[in-house]
Amino acid sequence: MAKVKKAYFCKECGYEAPKWMGRCPACGEWNTFTEEIVARESGSVPAAMTSALPRSTPQRVGEIRSNDRPRLDLGNAEVNRVLGGGLVPGSLVLLGGEPGIGKSTLSLQIALADNGLKTLYVSGEESAEQIKMRA
Ligand SMILES: [Zn+2]
Structure with missing residues (x-):
């Protein structure tokens, strides 16, 4: 039985x-x-949660190999330029600005x-109809 701190x-x-x-x-x-669990003993983390994580060990900066994966061309030269030559695969970009500025x-x-990429557009503010009208 896993030991937990409550x-x-x-x-x-x-x-x-x-x-x-x-x-x-x-x-x-x-x-x-109310009772809450605040910590688990390190040995009690389920194996399924840790086995999926890649092993990580300390490395010297000079020994880190860059894999030079190509950046993704987003089909907009100015956006590509701002992102340093396109979107880094696996990265996340936060687009911020005043309301109405065009985010x-x-x-x-x-x-x-027309960039050859499949895009999932998710919106928490606008309805599907509003997005279609703007598109
Ligand atoms: Zn109180």
Whole structure:
């Protein structure tokens, strides 16, 4: 059985206690403590979670080999230039700016560019119809 470290927290004020208490000494509320797992012993991490991770060992910077993977051409010369020659495979780019400056439009232009890439456009703000109208 995996050994876990538990603590009790007041739902009202966040006060932490090593054992359950009926009344919170910080805010005075009753029956507000809930049990939470705060740490597991290192040996108790399930094997399925660690076996998928690549082994990592310290390396000297001079000994690190760059694999020179080609950057992805996004089909927009200016975007490619800003990204240093295209998108690095596996990287994440955060596009920021004032409201209305054109982040969504630029993203849609990249998604629709004839660059040979499949793009999944995800939006939490606009409906599918709004995206289609702008496209
Ligand atoms: Zn409290």
